[in-house]
Amino acid sequence: MASVKQVQVTFDCAEPERVARFWCEVLGHVVPPPPEGFANWDDFNRVLPPELQDSAFAxxxxxxxxxxxxxxxxxxxxxxxxxxxxxxxxxxxxxxxxRLAVLEAECARLVALGATRVRLLTADGYNESCLVMQDVEGNEFCLD
Structure with missing residues (x-):
């Protein structure tokens, strides 16, 4: 049986580049280099058929x-x-x-990037507090 070597997390969205750039800022990720032969992603995007332009980003x-x-x-x-x-x-x-102070500080940073604070889930004896949020297109995530 083969073992998994890599995992990719895929988001369905309306504006892939906008959502990807938000998550780059949240996680400290970067945009990968464009395919060989292209100076940047805009150049690559322009050679795609119109229906595929702006259809994906990573x-x-x-x-x-x-x-x-x-x-x-x-x-x-x-x-x-x-x-x-x-x-x-x-x-x-x-x-x-x-913990609450760190969560609140990160929440403020992400709200400035376009995220939405949904609610604070307070510690309950089993789980520590976390903040439920939404990204720029309404996808839920938690600050944990």
């Missing part, structure tokens, strides 16, 4: 440790809660007021 962990994030344009809008979401681990190992 971002990668510059260290190579994390998965590639891929964003693809789909015709339908988001209609329900995500069945899968990302937890952005900014408060790992922290508890109480120290």
């Amino acid at each position: 971002c990668v962990d510059p260290t190579g440790a994390g998965p590639r994030l891929f964003f693809q344009r789909v015709p339908e809008g988001k209609v329900g809660k995500n069945r899968l979401h990302l937890d952005v681990r900014v408060g790992a190992g922290l508890v109480g007021d120290e």
